[in-house]
Amino acid sequence: MHITRLIAGAVAAGLLGLAPVAVTAPAGAVATTQAAQATQQTAAPLRLVKAKPGIHWGLAGNKITAKAQGKGTVKFFLGGDLVKKAKLKRGKATYKMPSDLAPGTYKVKATFKKQKAAIRTVVWDSALNVNAATFTISASTPTYDLPYPSLTGTVKFKGKIASEGFVDIYLNGNVRGGNNSPDYCCMSTVLDDGSFSFGYDFLGDAQERGVGTWTYRAFYTDDAAFADYIYSQPITVTVTP
Template sequence: MRTITRLAAAAVAATLLAAPAVAIAPANADTTAVTAQAPTQALKAKKISLKLSKKYSHYGQEGVKVTAKVKGKGKVKFTQNGTVIGTDKVKKGKASVRLPQTNAPGVYKIKAKWKKSVAKAKVTVYDSSLSLSGVAFTVSKSATTAPPSLTGTVKFKGKVGTTGYVDIYKNGNVKGGSSSPDYCCMASVQDDGSFEFSGYTFLDEVAEKEAPGTYSYQAFYTDDAGFDDYIYSAPITVTVVP
């Protein structure tokens, strides 16, 4: 009998040792479950972001507009290649600056800092130009000979323009493209980047249609028929005499 009792006790002890330990909380302990949290970095929402009006601009023309979007108030400081180019107060969650028109061709690193948050972007300034044979002309309404031709060359995004068109608009009013009420005329760009307004075009048309006086025009180049990426010339002054 004693032998059987000892064997039973040993079996019970072995069972208890093999079973996993179960912690018993004190009667007054808080037994609410705790969910594991992700690292703090992952929980942070992005507080500032940048939006560009375009990813690039052309040398000598209006710079890209950089807009910072933030969740809060204060001021945003903008830098270009490490140099401060402007500070703007946040209004309706936005602050902005326009990059300098004087930027030389190249790639620029843009940063916007709001409090301790920073956003970055890159903007390219292309070496583009629309050169003309002249920017000041006098034409006569009574002349019996044709006025001189207007010629020029195109450089677009650092390369010779080999396709596209050069359009001329009175007062530079390019809005609407060829549908603009101030559209004058167009010349095709040749393989060597050159173009020419000759024959009955531009100066002939100005002399015929305009009354005596002084007028301003501007030439615009587009590389395709989309008219969505113009570069433009210096203003062209045309004086009409009787």
């Protein structure tokens, strides 16, 4: 009789929808588990980005930036060789590729803890060649008696002979301000065969600056936006009295 009442009471509780007793974990354990799950879900994987699509042979190397979350050291590899170790700062670590890499395509790899990433970048076969890199003229020589053409050269851009574009010359290679810069000298148009030439204006510019030695660089760009360019070796002009 007593047992029958207990069974009946349990059945009644089920029929009335009374909730069963739940066993709960300590609050601290739940918070820790949730935080770990949130970290796993939101942590971004290691990735690499490059500053430019590619760089030109002989110029400054491309900058590769590793982005990740957490603290630690990123290892950069080029051609399978470890080339740099850099600590993450504000989620970033950088590696500057060398400027003496031969033209070609390169893969940069990086590791951070157990994460890995890779990116490809290219070194273009580009060059601006000039017929001479040193000149000596007299300040007393009439402009029309200066060498003509004064400077000639050829342009190879991204592996091909340039067939258009412009070559500008700047004192000390200072291109800031463009043709409004006080260091701007002169411009020549590149012909279909990649050649260019300057008349009296190049040496005439040095002559107007007076007695002394002046150093220039020639810059080539394929369009007027000057968004991408290469430059020559230093070109020195010595003006004597």
